[in-house]
Each structure stands twice: as structure tokens, then as C-alpha cells.
Amino acid sequence: MAEKKKAASIWDVARLAGVSHQTVSRVVNGSPRVADPTRAKVMTAIAELGYRPNRLARTLAGGAPQSVTVLTADTSLYGVEASLRGIEKAARAVGWSVSISVLDPADTFTDDDIISRLPRAGEPTIIIAHDEPGMRARQALLDAQPQAMVAVGPYTADELEKSPWLVGMDDGEAAGQATRYLLEMGHHTVHHLAIPTSSDKTQGGKTHRADGWAAALQLAGREQPDMIMSGWTIAEAFEAVQPLIEDRSVTAILCGNDDLALGALRAAHQAGRDVPGDLSIVGFDNAPFTAYTTPAITTVNQDFLGLGRGAFELLRHKLDGSTSRPAPCWPDPELIVRETSGPPPRR
Template sequence: MDVARLAGVSQKTVSRVFNDEPYVSAEVRRRVLEAAEELGYRRNNAARALASGRTRAIGVVTLGTALYGPASLLMGVERAVRDTGYALRVVNTVEGDPAGVAGAVGSLLEQGVDGIVVSEPIDERSGEDTQDGQGGDLRLRVGVPVLVLSAPSPVVAPSVLTAGHGADRMARAATEHLLRLGHATVHHLAGPQRWYAARDRMEGWRTALRAHGRAVPPVVEGDWSAASGYAAGRTFAADGDVTAVFAANDDMAIGLIRALTEAGLRVPQDVSVVGFDDIPVAAFVTPPLTTVPQPFDAVAQEGLKRLVHAIENPDAPPLPASDPPVGLAVRASTAAPPARRNPAR
């Protein structure tokens, strides 16, 4: 009654807002929630769970890392979950633990969640087949809808949704940008191949070169760090045929540019460099880095919308998925190739 009076709406409208029902305008919803906060009112989620059979909680399995991509995707998921009105429960996995995802999913199910988001970017199977000798599926089986971000699904569930795929298309766009500038081919500084993202980016690079009939040079593999990019840069600097490099993330691209510069090569006059992610510092390094922005928030928003729909409408068809947008932030680290590359000093 007090919340309705302060917000200037009916008790029925307050009930609709607290039960996340449709047909309430954003302005009315805002007034009700602000009134509830001012009065110190909190929804009784335990009672709602008993009445509805749902906990109104979504669990997230994510790799415990400070790397820009996984951390940014988790932040996008946190924002998207908050917008749905569901509570968020996060369990981190540890790189190198093959049982990490299974243990994290089990922990969330024990806590009681209505759906699970799996944002696990690493293949911990180390090349092991996921099928047994009889063709049976050995993946973890769960009883709630699951959203898997940018990776194959590690679970079997009533509804398995995917979002965030498309890194191969983004890598292809980066490679084709360099080819359009006139480079004969593009070298690749890859991420560690246990990461699904690194595989997808390498596949997009390779596909672009083959589609244009260009030579596919040997891959140099880094570990996502600027230090590994620096080490790779010394290798590229010693190869007089290298005029363009697509790096699988911005940190490695920045380390690469440092090594090229120390070797006496100019970026982009001698060697062009494209990164991936568009980290905040990318526009402010020397030279400003051409890179592929990742649409973390858009992926999280669409994925969570589809997951909540699956939770609340278990008998309905899933909402259609759409491909994430592909963009390129073109800055000063790319240019047409030199007529003849200057040798490294």
C-alpha cells in the first residue's frame, strides 16, 4: 500500500512490477522500484520461489581470469542478468582443471538456479574424444535451460542456447582489411589453441586467405600476453617477407609493435598490424591500433533474453538467434604495403 501510494499507482501495478509481469511501462516500473527502495521494501524471493517453483536465480560458470575478453563478457552478463530481475550466482573455474565445468555446474544446481550461463572459453579435454566407443554422449546432463557463450556446449539440457559465435567472421574481416590495402598475404599471431576463441580467429584468418587465393604462412602462437607478442614480433621482424600481421588480441598486438619498432621497422609503413578486442588503451598506443571490437554487451543481452524466455516458457520454441555485429576500428597501425620492406636492423 505504501509503495503504491508513493509511486502514484495501484497495488495491482505494484504487484505486476514485483512479479516482472509485462504491460508495465518503463517509467511506471522505475517509479515503483524507486518508491520501494526509498521505503526499504524488498521482495520476498523465498516466498515467490515456493509459490512459483522457481528461485529466480541464474547461475554463471566462468573462467576465473583477469584477461580482457572473459572479464568483459562476464561484466556484460552481470548487467544483462540485472536487467532481467533475476539474481546472479557466479562460480569460477580454474584453467587446467578438466573437472572444473562439471563441478561448477553441480555447485550451481545444488544452490538452486532456474538457468545456467556457461562462459568457459577453454577446451580442457586435451584432445580427448567426447564420445565413448558406443557413440554415447558423455557430456554433463542438467535439468534447466543452459546458455553457452562462444564455445561448444559441455552439457545436455532441456534447452541449450548459444550466443557469441562469430569470432571467425570478425577475424576474416580483419584479414580482408589488410588484403584490401594491397598486402600479398597476412601473417597470424595466434592465441593458445586450447582456447576456442583462438581457434575461431585462426580459422577466420585462414579462410580469408584461402578465399582470396593467397598463401597461408606458418602460424606463430602466443599466450594472449604482451610479452608473448613481443617475442613473436622479434620473429616477424627477422622475416623480410612479413608486411602485415593479424594478432588474435590487442595485448599481443601491442607487444608485437614494440618488438618491430625496436628492430627498426615502422608501423604501418613497413609492417601493418591489426589486433582483436578493442581494449580501452588500443586507441592511445603509438600508433593507435586498428582492431576488431567485440560486442560483449550485445551478445550478453541477446543471450540472456533467450535464456529467460526458455526458463519462463519451457514449452515454447526458442527465440531466434542473430549473429553478432562485425565491425572494424580502423586506426593508424595499418596502411598499404611498402614497395620493398626495409630490413630489420
């Protein structure tokens, strides 16, 4: 039986090309810090030898890290799940692996506990920081290893422009857009069923979505009702929204996400309030189910897949400059008008 041919190694490529194995690693990892003639020699050697780089070989060669850890608090939320898919797709395209560590909001953990979630010290990390655990993880990793950390979340355009380690969408402006739409439809004011706040003190105890809603009402000179606080789930929203549903003077509700909108829609149906005839409901995020409810939910579309890809590209840019720095603020959110919104009822 013929002896199986040994696979070419990174050192074989380096010898044939007449370069160091570090240079081969830079070429394999797409680093811009290689002269074009040298890159051509390495690529020719790779083709001639049939070299196929693997994660272990890259690590032994001292190349860029080939794995990333994502810290997040709730993978069941649509925005988080879609962002994770974006990260994973971008990572897989360049041969990286992705591990996920969930920070349960019900658990008590220290900064050391957060850092211990990483497989090894300095592991490249992306934090999906939309809630209290995420914000805590963001600060802990920023203090410990700022060059290997990127945070994804809802930030203002100003925050995104100033920071080298944030990527996100200005959902405060998106909430303002949805609020203005409802006011332009003729509603006297818009009530807000809010997602939980984070511990980020710069937000003054409100989410950016709540800030955008409040700013739009203030600019229009309209009454700003008290926010109704909800948890993240449909069941929590169903319970929390009852006072608004029972108040027949309430004609428009902006919800902090689409799960909350679904809870509000169910509560309105149970109370005998027609949507949108008696009550307009607008969600946030454009989760896939929103197009298939009855009636279909008006919502704010956000490019979470693109956001995940942008986070991974920013991480690689910070680590070794192998990609150009992506724009910090992903494309502007878009209001998707469907069947749960319309003008207020005639009195």
C-alpha cells in the same frame, strides 16, 4: 512509539487480488502466461498494498529462479569481462543476483567438480566458453541440465542458428573481414599471431578466428603462412611474435586479440620496425586501450556487453518464456581502422 507496519507479502497480494500466490509470482516475474485482466488485478493489489517483491519471497512462492551462476576461465580478458558486465546489468535490471565461478586452466577437475561449482542442483548457468575449461564446462552442464544452461562464445553462424542454447558472434567471418582489408591494402599475404585453441574437436585444432583468416587467404589465392601460437597475455605475445618481427618480408600481422596486438606493437618498436610504415598490425575485440596506444591499434569491434545481455535473455527464455528468444548471433563485428595499418612498404 507507533508500531512499525508489517510489509505486505505475496500472500497478501494474492488474497486481495483473489488469485493464487503462484499467479502473483508469474506477474512479478513478467511471465506472459497470465491473462491481461488477471494481471491488471494483481498490479492494482500490488500498488494498493505497496508490495515490494524480494528474492526470498519469489523463491518461496515457487517463482522463477532469481540467481544465475556464470562459469568462466579468465575474467581478466576484455571479452570475458565485458560479457560479464552485460550479464550482470541485465540480471540486476530484473532483480536477479549473479555469482561467478572461475575455472582455472591450471587446475585439474572432473565433470562432477564443474557441477559442484553450482550453489544448488539445477542452478541456472551461463558458461563463457572460449577456451578448454569453458568447453568442458559447456559439455558437462549440457549433459546434466540442458534446460537451465546457456553458453556464450565464438561460434559459426551455422552453429548459432542450429542450437537453442548458444549465443555468440561469428568471429571467423570477422577475422576474414580483417584479412581481406589487409590484402586490399596491397599486402601479399597476412600472418596470424593466434590465441590458444580450445578442445572443441569441430574446430580442427584452430580457433574460428584462425579459420576465418585461413579461408580469406585461400579465397584470394594467397600464400597461407604457418600460424604463430601465443598464450593470452601481452608478455607471451611479445615472445611468440619475435620470428615474425625479425623477418623483414612480413608486412602484415592479424592478432588473435588486442593484448596480442599490443605485444606485437612493442616487439616491432624494440626491433626498429615502423608501424604502419614497415608493418601493419591488426588486433581483435576493440579493448578500450586500443584507441589510446601510440599508434592507436586497428582492431575488430565486438559487442560483448550486448552479448552478455543476450545470453541472460536467452536463459530466461529457456527457463520460463518470460522474454522472447534473442537472435543467436549478435550484431556483425565491425573493423575499426586506426593507425597501425596501412599499405605495405615499397620495395
